[in-house]
Structure formats: structure tokens, C-alpha cells
Amino acid sequence: MQVLYTAEVSATGDGRNGHVASSDGILDFDVATPKEMGGVGGATNxxxxxxxxxxxxxxxxxxxxxxxxxxxxxxxxxxxxxxxxxxxxxxxxxxxxxxxxxxxxxxxxxxxxxxxxxxxxxxxxxxxxxxxxxxxxxx
Missing domain, CATH: 3.30.300.20 (K homology (KH) domain)
Known part of the structure; x- marks a missing residue:
């Protein structure tokens, strides 16, 4: 396969309760475990x-x-x-x-x-x- 594009994203913090950011800075936000799974919610997952x-x-x-x-x-x-x-x-x-x-x-x-x-x-x-x-x- 000839790769045409590669997305690069890093996750930091405590896994599902942390932060994700792309290398180009476009994606940059917190993530949280949903309330339905025992988390606090309030952020994407x-x-x-x-x-x-x-x-x-x-x-x-x-x-x-x-x-x-x-x-x-x-x-x-x-x-x-x-x-x-x-x-x-x-x-x-x-x-x-x-x-x-x-x-x-x-x-x-x-x-x-x-x-x-x-x-x-x-x-x-x-x-x-x-x-x-x-x-x-x-x-």
C-alpha cells in the first residue's frame, strides 16, 4: 500500500481521562470516561x-x-x-x-x-x- 497521508495523535494523562492532540494542532481537547461507564463525562471519548x-x-x-x-x-x-x-x-x-x-x-x-x-x-x-x-x- 502506498501511504498518502498519516495522522499523528498523542494521548496524555490517564488514558480515557486525559488529553488528545494531533501533531498539526487541529485536534486538541480533553477526553473523559462516559458517565455510563463510571466516569465523570463532560468531554468526548x-x-x-x-x-x-x-x-x-x-x-x-x-x-x-x-x-x-x-x-x-x-x-x-x-x-x-x-x-x-x-x-x-x-x-x-x-x-x-x-x-x-x-x-x-x-x-x-x-x-x-x-x-x-x-x-x-x-x-x-x-x-x-x-x-x-x-x-x-x-x-
Whole structure:
């Protein structure tokens, strides 16, 4: 693989209760364990960051496959939810739900694009076989 871009981010502090910053200074904020996991909340967390990255990356892949197919995806949207919980082996695992909204397309055509995007998206390729990723087309 020819690397086109490398993101560089450092985490400091106490892991989930600390600070993250990118080498270019664009990303620079505190992270905190969510209240639902026994933390104080009040700041973003790794699951939100992962959801944001997955949603943006998948939406880009969706627009790419639509463009290749000559289909307009005007007004499209991708919502990502990332769940975390015990994996039964002493650690934790993730689960992802992507909801794709393509208001200008019929449900069947929208599902075809959503499935095609899942084959192209780097996040989908990285997680395939590792975590459950559910893709649904909004009604």
C-alpha cells in the first residue's frame, strides 16, 4: 500500500481521562470516561471519536461509489453509533451501527449503494471480521 497521508495523535494523562492532540494542532481537547461507564463525562471519548471518523469516512466512500455509478446522493447523511461493552474474555469490544439516509433514492438502490460503500470504506475494511458493523438504510 502506498501511504498518502498519516495522522499523528498523542494521548496524555490517564488514558480515557486525559488529553488528545494531533501533531498539526487541529485536534486538541480533553477526553473523559462516559458517565455510563463510571466516569465523570463532560468531554468526548474514544467511542465518539471512532464514530465520527467512521461516519465521515463511510460517507466519503458512499459518495465515491455513487459518483462512479452516476447517481446523485444530494442530501445524504450517515449517522454512526459505536457501542462498547465486555467481550466475555476479560476485555472490551466494540459494535458499530451505520444508518444511511439517501432521501433521493428508492430503498433498493439506496441499499445497493450502502453495501458498495461498505466494500470501499477504509474503516469498513479495517473492522471487517473484527467487530460487528451493522448498516441500515433509513426509511
Amino acid at each position: 474514544p467511542e465518539q471519536l471512532f464514530a465520527a471518523g467512521f461516519a465521515a469516512c463511510y460517507h466519503s466512500a458512499l459518495r465515491l461509489v455513487a459518483r462512479r455509478a452516476g447517481v446523485s446522493v444530494e442530501g445524504s447523511r450517515v449517522d454512526a453509533r459505536v457501542g462498547i461493552g465486555p467481550n466475555g474474555s476479560g476485555g472490551y469490544g466494540l459494535e458499530v451501527w451505520l444508518t444511511v439516509s439517501l432521501p433521493a433514492l428508492e430503498p433498493g438502490a439506496a441499499q445497493q449503494l450502502a453495501d458498495a460503500a461498505h466494500q470501499v470504506c477504509p474503516y469498513s475494511n479495517a473492522t471487517r471480521g473484527n467487530i460487528d458493523v451493522h448498516i441500515e438504510v433509513a426509511k
